[in-house]
Amino acid sequence: MRIKAYLLNCFLLLLPIILWNIILIDYLPESYSTAIFDNNIPKLISYSEIILRFILFALPIFMKLSIKTKLQKIGLLAYCIGLILYFSSWIIMITNPQSNWSQSQIGFMAPAYTTLFFFIGIGLIGNKAFFKFPYLSLIYIFLSLLFVISHSTHAYIVYMRL
Template sequence: MKSKTFQKYFFNCFLLTIPVLLWDYAFTDRLPQAFQAENFSKGIPSFIINIENGSRLLMFIFISLMPIEMLKTIQNKGLILYVIGTLLYFASWLMLMYFPNSTWSKSALGLLSPAYTPLFWLIGIGLIGDSLYFNIPYRRWWYFFIVIVFLIFHNWHTYLIYLKIE
């Protein structure tokens, strides 16, 4: 009985973030110098960093409370969007890693692409997760609101980095 309970809580939407987290961990050191830990937050206003990190934490907590159940058409569409979004995210990194001097990688659109492409895989996760483990009424807009706040501040942070290196 206890293993079934554990399995129930183990298969949550956080599992969908693992490929992205592993990718980030494995390849961050190959991104342009502006994205390295010693430079990434240098000169960025603390309120931007605090709201970005706070909303990121809330987003991951929320994701961890959403079970993965692929029972509805919208969840299957969410999975497709998640896969496409994850591939776009990986491609945005590959462009910066392998073609750092290209017009794309030096443009705001290119340099910010790892910051805005998570929109797609995060929306996919939001469509996959349609409930919470706790007996609380669930509304997708709660999750999407947190994602929007996170992405606004994450992109603002990255744009400020772009302005520093331009």
């Protein structure tokens, strides 16, 4: 297989998310700052979140980026919906942090739980690996669910302290 084929992996789908976070993280309300958001979080939640995030961002490097099958097209739709929801949750939080939505539990936690949609999309799009890896999509989606649970629990703890 040519090197170009290896470069077309599902990690490319994470680039908009990574760039978004890097560029806009400082514009989120203070409650999302590292000093507040990461303060005194139980180690089980914190460590599981870190480990799962690493796996979810590393595994797509080995997943082929292809949108040919019906399942992959459904994955692309889930990914796009996920991006829209995730980006929207940030935009609302940045532009209107005092709104009822931003101050509510569901609004405050939205940047955590909306990630599930784009992670499921990546799992469905990258259902084939560059090497034999049975049940890759199911494993990725399962790990995504575990990550969203830990990340949302983290956000819930922070929200309850505010």
